Amino acid sequence: MKSTRGARSRRAVVQCLPAEQELGENTMTSARYRRCNRWHFLAAGLVLAGLTACGGSGDAGSALGLVLPPAPPPTDTSGAQDLACDDSxxxxxxxxxxxxxxxxxxxxxxxxxxxxxxxxxxxxxxxxxxxxxxxxxxxxxxxxxxxxxxxxxxxxxxxxxxxxxxxxxxxxxxxxxxxxxxxxxxxxxxxxxxxxxxxxxxxxxxxxxxxxxxxxxxxxxxxxxxxxxxxxxxxxxxxxxxxxxxxxxxxxxxxxxxxxxxKYTYWHGSSTGGRQGLKQAQAYPGDFDGIIASSPAIHWTRFNTATLYGQLITQRDLGGVAMSIAQVNAVSAAALNACDMVGGKHLGYLIDPSQCAYDPQQDPQVLCTGSGGSNTDATTCVSSAQARSLVKVWYGPTRDGSVPAPATDTGYAVGLAGPRLWYGYPRGATLATSPFGGGAILGPVNPQTLATDTIALIRQDPTFATPSFLNATGNGADGWKNLTYADLGATFDRGIALQAAFGNINTDNPDLTAFQARGGKLITFVGQSDDLIPHQGVLQYYTAVANQLNAALKSPPADTFAAANSFYKLYLVPGMGHYGTNGTVNADANPPVPSEALKYAMLTDWVEKGIEPGRVDVTSAATSTAPAKSQPFCVYPLKATYQSGDAFAAASYACR
Structure with missing residues (x-):
């Protein structure tokens, strides 16, 4: 999935530790994964230009973040068809x-x-x-x-x-x-x-x-x-x-x-590429020995339909007047500040967003004086209606536009009930640029076209899309602006009903038993500050995979996720947005994120050497405005839990 967000500047590196240092039981050691990455994104497409290996010389090996193996032995070409790389x-x-x-x-x-x-x-x-x-x-x-x-x-x-x-x-x-x-x-x-x-x-x-x-x-x-x-x-x-x-x-x-x-065939994808990898495991389990399916765009019609919720809130609740970037960022920053304290320090990102129940409707420091608050800055303060709009975005779309008080339901639980259609976006994420687009979170212009195109396709009416959608029966005409909350719910349901015609694009079949049986291995990393694909949808899918496996066992293990973990590892990454970026509104959050080289090394070691991935410690590079931070990533359902010591040090956390 391509976000509408431009280039992000945060870099993070896999910690380069002494080869002999032990990180504990079931922990990835630096002897196996002593590498780091440097990301260069092109604003138009978040195109990864290169990864840099620790201590690299600046050649192509370091540019990819690859630790180059010894030269392979010459391939036996005796059975080749003598193909030449030309028009022949x-x-x-x-x-x-x-x-x-x-x-x-x-x-x-x-x-x-x-x-x-x-x-x-x-x-x-x-x-x-x-x-x-x-x-x-x-x-x-x-x-x-x-x-x-x-x-x-x-x-x-x-x-x-x-x-x-x-x-x-x-x-x-x-x-x-x-x-x-x-x-x-x-x-x-x-x-x-x-x-x-x-x-x-x-x-x-x-x-x-x-x-x-x-x-x-x-x-x-x-x-x-x-x-x-x-x-x-x-x-x-x-x-x-x-x-x-x-x-x-x-x-x-x-x-x-x-x-x-x-000898080995691997898939390596993120977002749409992550969805593609999971589809192969589901539908063609013999295709790949190992699959990296990060930030997977599964539940395609569900989350794309839900992405339009912010614009509907603007149209239905705010009279079509969008909140400014400054307003959205100010409230998102307040949410971070309220919930990011670990070991006496502001971490800069949320290590567990499910524990954050921040409610701007109850925060006088963000509310304008006209709404009973104390914020006199007209450029950043929000009205009660605007504060409620942000709570609705964080909770997720409902059929009637309702939202419970965060004190009773933050929206992070896995599973949907009542009028709720899908999951919302994380508190503290950069909602001003994506997924809602238009330069403002609830902007009435330039919505995320993945959402409007999907709605036009579901309703089989091109006019619901933006003008970039072309069809002989009519072009896009921003008809999405006229949708009601009930219309959104009906579109959501119709998208699910059309899955057979849509090639089962939702890619939510939990039956991976054939892929497991052929010895396939799967790894998924997903950001807990992903501002495009809510990570709870990934958790919902992983839970369904675990339940499917357990249902086939005569004696299911006490650990619900044990069978799934035997071939499929899921990692939640605090503070990470889409495509391995800093996903928070705090430009100096500097959260550690896993490099693609790290993921690939984990997968190939698992497939080729039988080295099962466990806890992964990663360190971000210090910047002129933010210190280096190290963080463990734990195999779900374990999560990094602070014990004692420096909150910026991975050694201060245990996987619990």
């Missing part, structure tokens, strides 16, 4: 009638990675010899040539390391948002928000790939046919077939190119 591959690789090679291009070490145009200082450079192959997998979806739903098929971009450099692994990268891309373009190389597949191939030595899941669109109008009906082909490709076909074709190409099957 268009006839040399034909795994089935639906698959065509669009392009095969060789890049030598040091070449700029361009298919057209002139290199600039920002152009990535090949770190070793590489082969790029672009595929298209039909049959696509017929229709008018100018319709967003009309496509030729699924585009796939595969990056192959040199034949002598392959490490016998396939390491595939997930998508973001609507997951469209330029994989079919002969003039463009596709970028990923998580990691660069060309560096996965060129530095790690694994075959890597990405897919456009059957479309080039950056919004959801491709999922509506030109006549306004549901594009079931598009939903299927977006939901699951695009990923499955990419996996099958990548495996087939690797075998044909190198003459040997891959």
């Amino acid at each position: 591959m268009k006839t040399g690789f034909a795994p089935d009638a639906n698959t065509s090679v669009l392009l095969a291009r060789t890049f030598r070490k040091g070449d700029p990675l361009l298919l057209s145009g002139t290199a600039t200082p920002a152009t990535p450079i090949a770190q070793s010899d590489l082969c790029l192959v672009k595929l298209i997998v039909g049959p696509g979806h017929a229709g008018p040539s100018d319709a967003p739903s009309t496509t030729a098929g699924i585009g796939i971009e595969i990056w192959l390391p040199a034949k002598v450099a392959w490490n016998r692994k396939i390491h595939l990268i997930g998508g973001t948002g609507w997951a469209g891309g330029t994989q079919t373009s002969p003039n463009a190389i596709s970028f990923s928000p998580l990691a660069s597949p060309w560096d996965v191939a060129g530095v790690e030595g694994a075959v890597s790939a990405t897919t456009d899941t059957g479309h080039t669109m950056s919004n959801g109008d491709f999922l509506m046919n030109a006549d306004g009906t549901v594009n079931t082909v598009g939903w299927s490709e977006f939901s699951e077939r695009g990923i499955h076909d990419m996996t099958l074709k990548t495996k087939a190409l690797a075998k044909a190119y190198y003459g040997a099957d891959a």
Whole structure:
């Protein structure tokens, strides 16, 4: 999922400890994971440009955060089809009638990675010899040539390391948002928000790939046919077939190119990529040996519909007048200040947001004098109605717009009851920019288009979307502004009812028994300050997985999550937002967040060496305005519990 938020500046690094230091029983030791990361996000897409390894030399290995293994032994190519990385591959690789090679291009070490145009200082450079192959997998979806739903098929971009450099692994990268891309373009190389597949191939030595899941669109109008009906082909490709076909074709190409099957196949995704990974575990359990499914965008129609709740509150409760960023940030900061105290220090982020019952309706320091408060700053104070609006956003959408008092229900419990439709957003999160968009939390303009597009698709009426949604029956006309709370509830229900037509996009099937039986391993990290996908939805899914497994056992373990934990580890990350950022309104919160290199090392060690992940201690880098902070991440349902000592030190916490 792509947030509307621009670049965030917080960096965090995995703590580099002496190799001999022990962190305790069931703890990840630095001997195995002695690495750190440096994030560089492009504001337009939160595109990860690189990760830096601890003590790295600045080469591509350090840029990826990869601890490079010894050079692999030469791959036995005796069984290869002698495929060359040139136009001859268009006839040399034909795994089935639906698959065509669009392009095969060789890049030598040091070449700029361009298919057209002139290199600039920002152009990535090949770190070793590489082969790029672009595929298209039909049959696509017929229709008018100018319709967003009309496509030729699924585009796939595969990056192959040199034949002598392959490490016998396939390491595939997930998508973001609507997951469209330029994989079919002969003039463009596709970028990923998580990691660069060309560096996965060129530095790690694994075959890597990405897919456009059957479309080039950056919004959801491709999922509506030109006549306004549901594009079931598009939903299927977006939901699951695009990923499955990419996996099958990548495996087939690797075998044909190198003459040997891959030993291990891994999925690595966050947000939409996290949802894609879970879908593969559910629907195609034989595809992957290990899956990283971070911040997964599961419950797609549920959370996307719920994301519009803030705008409806503006329209229904605040007369269409949006709160300002300053107002929202002031109240969010007050929530942090009220709940972030640990060991006598303000931590800067909430270590357990479920314990925060802050209520701005009862806080005179944020209420304007006209609402009985003491705040005389007209730029930051809020009225009683505005304070209640924030409480409603934190609690989550209801069918009638109601909200209980935080003193009786904070909204963090896993499970929904009464009129409640879905979960709300964490206190202290950066709600001014995402998920509500428009420059203000409850803004009447520029809502999160993932929400409005989803609502238009559910209601099969394009006019409910913003004007960026195009269809022959009518374009988006911001019809979402006229929805009532009851309308939102009905849309929520209809989205669930349409799951079969939508390719079961919610990806909430808890039956992972086949993936478990084949020895697959899963790891999920999710931020507890995620301002786009409420983490309680992930907890709901994980609980359902555990219950499904236990129901099949004759003697279920006393620990509800023991069976699930045997192959699926879930980590909650305090203070982390979407895509591994500081998710709080406090710019100096500096919460530790896990790097992608750390996650991948955990997964590969588990799959290949049988080293089961446990407690993970991570340290953020000190900045000019914030000290370094270390924090343990615990395997759910355990959580970091302060014991004594420095609140900024991981050693002061136990997993309880």
